[in-house]
Amino acid sequence: MLGDAHVVPGEQIRAVPPAWETHQPCHARYLVAPATTAEVAGVLAACNAAGQSIVPYGGVTNLVQGCATRPEDIALSLARMNGIEELDATAQTLTAGAGLTLREAQAAADSADLLYPVDIGARDNCTLGGNIATNAGGTRVIRYGMTRDSILGLEAVLADGTVLSSMNRYIKNNSGFDLKQLFIGTEGVLGIVTRAVVRLRAKPRSHNVALLACDSYDDVLAVLGVARSTLDNSLCGFEVMWDSFYRKVTQPSGRQPALLPAGHECYVLVEAMGSDPATDDAAFASALEKLLESDNVVDGVLAKSEQERAAIWAIRHDVEWIVTGAQNFDVSLRVNDIGKYVEQLEQGILAKLDTAHVAAFGHLGDNNLHVSVLNAKSAAQRAFVEQQVYEQLRPFAGAISAEHGIGLEKRAWLPLSRTAAEIQSMRQLKTLLDPRNILNPGKVIG
Numbered sequence: 001m002l003g004d005a006h007v008v009p010g011e012q013i014r015a016v017p018p019a020w021e022t023h024q025p026c027h028a029r030y031l032v033a034p035a036t037t038a039e040v041a042g043v044l045a046a047c048n049a050a051g052q053s054i055v056p057y058g059g060v061t062n063l064v065q066g067c068a069t070r071p072e073d074i075a076l077s078l079a080r081m082n083g084i085e086e087l088d089a090t091a092q093t094l095t096a097g098a099g100l101t102l103r104e105a106q107a108a109a110d111s112a113d114l115l116y117p118v119d120i121g122a123r124d125n126c127t128l129g130g131n132i133a134t135n136a137g138g139t140r141v142i143r144y145g146m147t148r149d150s151i152l153g154l155e156a157v158l159a160d161g162t163v164l165s166s167m168n169r170y171i172k173n174n175s176g177f178d179l180k181q182l183f184i185g186t187e188g189v190l191g192i193v194t195r196a197v198v199r200l201r202a203k204p205r206s207h208n209v210a211l212l213a214c215d216s217y218d219d220v221l222a223v224l225g226v227a228r229s230t231l232d233n234s235l236c237g238f239e240v241m242w243d244s245f246y247r248k249v250t251q252p253s254g255r256q257p258a259l260l261p262a263g264h265e266c267y268v269l270v271e272a273m274g275s276d277p278a279t280d281d282a283a284f285a286s287a288l289e290k291l292l293e294s295d296n297v298v299d300g301v302l303a304k305s306e307q308e309r310a311a312i313w314a315i316r317h318d319v320e321w322i323v324t325g326a327q328n329f330d331v332s333l334r335v336n337d338i339g340k341y342v343e344q345l346e347q348g349i350l351a352k353l354d355t356a357h358v359a360a361f362g363h364l365g366d367n368n369l370h371v372s373v374l375n376a377k378s379a380a381q382r383a384f385v386e387q388q389v390y391e392q393l394r395p396f397a398g399a400i401s402a403e404h405g406i407g408l409e410k411r412a413w414l415p416l417s418r419t420a421a422e423i424q425s426m427r428q429l430k431t432l433l434d435p436r437n438i439l440n441p442g443k444v445i446g
């Protein structure tokens with residue numbers, strides 16, 4: 001159906017190193033790479049008839065074992081479906097194949113003087129389809145929302161080969177069920193996304209970034225309040241790094257220069273983007289001045305050039321230095337509770353595992369905390385860390401995944417964030433749309 005060149009034996013895929021070390025080596029017997037929706041539909045219909053399991057492959061950058069394969073699986077890559085069909089600058093929409101990388105989508109928008117606002121560190125490799133399947137978040141959610149908020153329409157192929165085309169282009173369309181939502185954030189277990197219509201935005205004309213140091217989490221909350229009230233719609237990023245993160249990245253053996261001295265409780269990266277450089281720059285500078293005069297900020301630096309903005313972001317983006325070899329978690333809590341949670345979690349882990357290094361950071365403006373724990377070596381120690389992270393969420397009614405999804409890695413903990421009735425409804429939907437359980441079997445709900 002696809003031609004020999006596009007049915008690659010597993011051994012050949014295993015010989016190619018992955019783009020990111022996300023610990024999901026390909027064990028599949030074959031990787032197939034269709035080029036059209038009709039080919040995806042043909043492959044799925046044939047696999048459904050044969051009871052053959054399929055694991056969708058985007059850029060394989062997910063962090064939850066969402067692309068884990070077994071020797072009996074076939075991986076289905078969307079890499080060849082990466083064409084841009086249309087960029088409508090007036091309607092501010094981009095229509096493209098699911099295999100287009102995020103970087104390519106951003107570049108296409110930029111070439112039309114527009115912005116595709118979704119942005120994550122894996123932008124060079126992750127794909128539109130993978131971003132949709134994981135409802136990817138990133139660093140601009142506070143202003144533009146998650147991937148879900150940028151998807152107007154999509155096309156998906158169901159397990160039996162049925163093509164469900166919901167290529168809506170309108171911001172408003174209440175004509176019946178919004179079926180595209182079935183495929184956003186459901187990690188390829190209900191259908192394979194083949195094309196999408198994404199919403200573009202006006203390209204910002206001003207860009208301001210500052211790094212601030214605070215001596216308590218309450219001060220961070222006060223800074224968030226000021227940033228929200230003074231910067232309003234231009235507030236685009238509010239990232240917080242605890243000293244455990246900042247120190248590791250900027251210490252002499254670290255990779256980034258310390259723009260502020262280490263040793264403060266938290267470091268806040270504030271970013272604003274607006275449409276009028278003259279007034280926006282002045283408003284940002286005045287908000288910063290107000291904060292530096294208050295008791296809530298003990299030190300701060302305002303970037304004055306693109307190079308300086310990049311230097312501040314480089315500290316926050318240098319996660320490789322933090323996450324490599326660590327256990328990495330991605331949770332959501334009320335912003336008021338995050339400081340207490342970090343404190344209790346660190347105490348809980350260090351009480352039993354005093355060699356552990358607990359680094360906390362995250363997209364605080366949208367409730368999202370990342371925690372990376374290094375030095376838990378044995379399986380029992382790793383299980384203890386996992387239990388601490390998730391069990392300590394319980395009193396705060398936290399969510400076990402803010403943006404990375406469930407995959408295989410967090411499946412056992414799903415009942416902590418979802419009721420039995422919710423999980424049962426997810427299973428019923430799965431059974432309805434994929435009765436033979438061929439699509440990404442075992443992921444999310446088992």
Ligand SMILES: Cc1cc2nc3c(=O)[nH]c(=O)nc-3n(C[C@H](O)[C@H](O)[C@H](O)COP(=O)(O)OP(=O)(O)OC[C@H]3O[C@@H](n4cnc5c(N)ncnc54)[C@H](O)[C@@H]3O)c2cc1C
Nearest residue numbers: 058059060061062066121127129130131133136137188193
């Ligand atoms: C350095 C780094 C930084 C990251 N930062 C962030 C971040 O800030 N925010 C965030 O949310 N995530 C982040 N991630 C995680 C990851 O990049 C996202 O989950 C991304 O959306 C995955 O896209 P992908 O194309 O690589 O999908 P893959 O990893 O290939 O797939 C993800 C899941 O979707 C399924 N899938 C893939 N393509 C399709 C399709 N076309 N149709 C149906 N199902 C499909 C897969 O089977 C899998 O279950 C980061 C990862 C790295 C390595």
